[in-house]
Amino acid sequence: MKDKLERTQITIRAAKESDMEFAHSLSKKAFSRYGPYEDILERWFQSGTTETILALMEKQPVGFAMLGRHQREWDYRQIAELLAIAVEPAKQKKGIGDSLIREVVRKARELRIETVVLYTGLENVAAQRLFKRHGFTPSKIKKSFYPRGQDAILMYNHVGS
Secondary structure, three states: OHHHHHHHOEEEEEOOHHHHHHHHHHHHHHHOOOOOHHHHHHHHHHHOOEEEEEEEEOOEEEEEEEEEOOOHHHHOOOEEEEEEEEEOHHHOOOOHHHHHHHHHHHHHHHOOOOEEEEEEEOOOHHHHHHHHHOOOEEEEEEOOOOOOOOOEEEEEEOOOO
């Protein structure tokens, strides 16, 4: 019953500059095995080319997601990338990731994005399951994609259809 109650208390809002300290700290926990994403995320946030959303429970941040259109070759094709999504380890499996993905897809449609792509670690089966649940389809493997050399899988979702 507690799990169900917590699910109803998830609030999603646009991230503010003051939320970057939380995102920096969480990305260090979530992505350190792949590379220094905490620094990259801050640059993406400040670039003005991303939409960053924050998930809160009881007014405390518990996760975030970042949607960006930073790759020039995708600009004209209405393609955006889910650059990052992370949930506090102690708050996982409570529907927060699902809420963040739903909001990313809603935001993409609002921005008239046709397709959202993402890369996730080939070994990150839990993330792949989350993405598949929300309509993402595996496409291809990118060898040595991450700064620390891990392979990634490219996934996409035609949100505009």
